[in-house]
Amino acid sequence: AQKITQTQPGMFVQEKEAVTLDCTYDTSDPSYGLFWYKQPSSGEMIFLIYQGSYDQQNATEGRYSLNFQKARKSANLVISASQLGDSAMYFCAMREGFLSGATNKLIFGTGTLLAVQP
Amino acid sequence: NAGVTQTPKFRVLKTGQSMTLLCAQDMNHEYMYWYRQDPGMGLRLIHYSVGEGTTAKGEVPDGYNVSRLKKQNFLLGLESAAPSQTSVYFCASSDLPGSQVGQPQHFGDGTRLSIL
Numbered sequence: 001a002q003k004i005t006q007t008q009p010g011m012f013v014q015e016k017e018a019v020t021l022d023c024t025y026d027t028s029d030p031s032y033g034l035f036w037y038k039q040p041s042s043g044e045m046i047f048l049i050y051q052g053s054y055d056q057q058n059a060t061e062g063r064y065s066l067n068f069q070k071a072r073k074s075a076n077l078v079i080s081a082s083q084l085g086d087s088a089m090y091f092c093a094m095r096e097g098f099l100s101g102a103t104n105k106l107i108f109g110t111g112t113l114l115a116v117q118p
Numbered sequence: 119n120a121g122v123t124q125t126p127k128f129r130v131l132k133t134g135q136s137m138t139l140l141c142a143q144d145m146n147h148e149y150m151y152w153y154r155q156d157p158g159m160g161l162r163l164i165h166y167s168v169g170e171g172t173t174a175k176g177e178v179p180d181g182y183n184v185s186r187l188k189k190q191n192f193l194l195g196l197e198s199a200a201p202s203q204t205s206v207y208f209c210a211s212s213d214l215p216g217s218q219v220g221q222p223q224h225f226g227d228g229t230r231l232s233i234l
């Protein structure tokens with residue numbers, strides 16, 4: 001069965017430092033996608049970054065990058081130069097592969113609460 | 119630029135009451151989803167739809183029904199509300215997924231539902 005694991009319930013980081021949020025996944029399907037979402041205290045879900053299982057390079061979007069290690073089944077989110085506004089809950093999610101049908105359904109991890117300290 | 123709109127934003131129900139949550143999207147997306155978010159459990163899929171007139175069960179469908187009569191709308195119904203259904207409900211939509219093209223789901227702002 002497909003599964004997403006985020007082992008860090010909460011983390012602190014100093015402003016302007018980099019932080020890595022861990023995500024491991026489990027799937028037997030060779031075609032899958034990995035997403036990271038940010039949920040600030042206001043509650044909305046904000047899409048940050050995407051990595052496809054066949055992508056050769058790690059995805060980057062501004063200050064966000066995804067450290068994709070396929071053999072280890074990990075897709076860690078790296079936030080560079082943390083800002084106070086980065087304080088939020090972060091969710092890793094996996095889109096099931098096309099062998100399971102092209103439904104684009106997501107399986108979410110339990111999230112990591114990041115607090116950026118001034 | 120509305121995106122995904124959920125109504126209502128807050129609701130308090132008594133056990134046994136029924137209600138419908140409405141989700142509307144203006145992005146012409148084929149796929150729509152309903153999730154619930156509970157503390158410590160992330161988001162779990164309730165039901166989803168891959169097109170107008172279609173619905174399918176997700177991970178936690180019991181106690182809920184859905185309908186997709188129009189492409190832009192996806193309704194979530196609670197026939198007889200129970201305290202265990204107290205949660206934050208999110209609707210999302212997405213475009214057709216390409217084989218390796220990321221098609222992120224776009225989320226509404228959520229509905230906070232309390233069942234007393």
